[in-house]
Amino acid sequence: MIEKIKPLLEIQNLDMQILEIQNNFRELPEKIFSLNNRIKSEETKIENLSQKVVELESISINLQNDITDIEDKVKANTEKVMRVKTKEELEALEKETGDLKRRKIEIEDKQIKAMEEMETCKKDSDASNTSFEEEILPMKSEISELEKVLNESKEEVGLLDDERSKLIKEVDKDFLKIYERLSSNNKPPIIAETSGEVCGHCNMKIPPQVYIKVLQGKEIVLAPCCKKIIIPKIA
Ligand SMILES: [Zn+2]
Numbered sequence: 001m002i003e004k005i006k007p008l009l010e011i012q013n014l015d016m017q018i019l020e021i022q023n024n025f026r027e028l029p030e031k032i033f034s035l036n037n038r039i040k041s042e043e044t045k046i047e048n049l050s051q052k053v054v055e056l057e058s059i060s061i062n063l064q065n066d067i068t069d070i071e072d073k074v075k076a077n078t079e080k081v082m083r084v085k086t087k088e089e090l091e092a093l094e095k096e097t098g099d100l101k102r103r104k105i106e107i108e109d110k111q112i113k114a115m116e117e118m119e120t121c122k123k124d125s126d127a128s129n130t131s132f133e134e135e136i137l138p139m140k141s142e143i144s145e146l147e148k149v150l151n152e153s154k155e156e157v158g159l160l161d162d163e164r165s166k167l168i169k170e171v172d173k174d175f176l177k178i179y180e181r182l183s184s185n186n187k188p189p190i191i192a193e194t195s196g197e198v199c200g201h202c203n204m205k206i207p208p209q210v211y212i213k214v215l216q217g218k219e220i221v222l223a224p225c226c227k228k229i230i231i232p233k234i235a
Pocket of ligand 1: 228
């Protein structure tokens with residue numbers, strides 16, 4: 001029986017190597033994903049800021065045009081005043097000019113606010129650009145490093161899997177079935193060597209009647225302590 005178990009030990013060895021690699025790199029995809037998200041959100045932030053600056057620039061230009069229009073009208077009114085004939089006409093013109101000047105002050109206030117906001121956006125945009133270069137850009141090379149490591153580990157697992165597939169062909173089918181069934185519910189190792197009357201996996205003492213069965217090697221024996229397949233120590 002022990003001869004049938006031996007190839008399974010080799011498979012188990014591969015399974016443990018595969019598991020170890022997979023454990024080491026389990027968190028990589030998540031990490032790459034979150035780095036990518038961080039980059040994307042910073043890029044969006046910078047894009048939004050420069051879009052806002054463009055919008056405010058256009059608002060400011062429109063307001064300046066409104067101001068120029070009002071100034072032209074006020075100037076025209078000043079000339080009209082010279083030619084008015086009645087008191088009513090004069091009053092109406094003066095009222096219109098007064099309204100225009102008040103309107104101009106309102107628009108100038110708006111323009112100042114737009115320009116102040118634009119300055120703030122420009123400063124934010126500069127700061128974001130600087131931090132992008134210092135903090136975010138290095139993340140891109142970090143990502144490609146992580147991707148490289150991840151791909152290498154996948155390749156490594158692939159090679160071990162190939163080796164495993166070759167070994168499987170040489171294993172006793174019934175024993176393989178038992179091994180696979182136990183593997184589906186348990187982490188490797190599935191098979192443990194004994195050391196004297198002690199379980200090689202968890203170091204618990206094996207009851208003598210069980211140990212006798214192990215030594216007889218006529219059937220598969222599960223350790224009472226950890227339910228691993230226990231086998232005599234292989235010299
Ligand atoms: Zn045990």
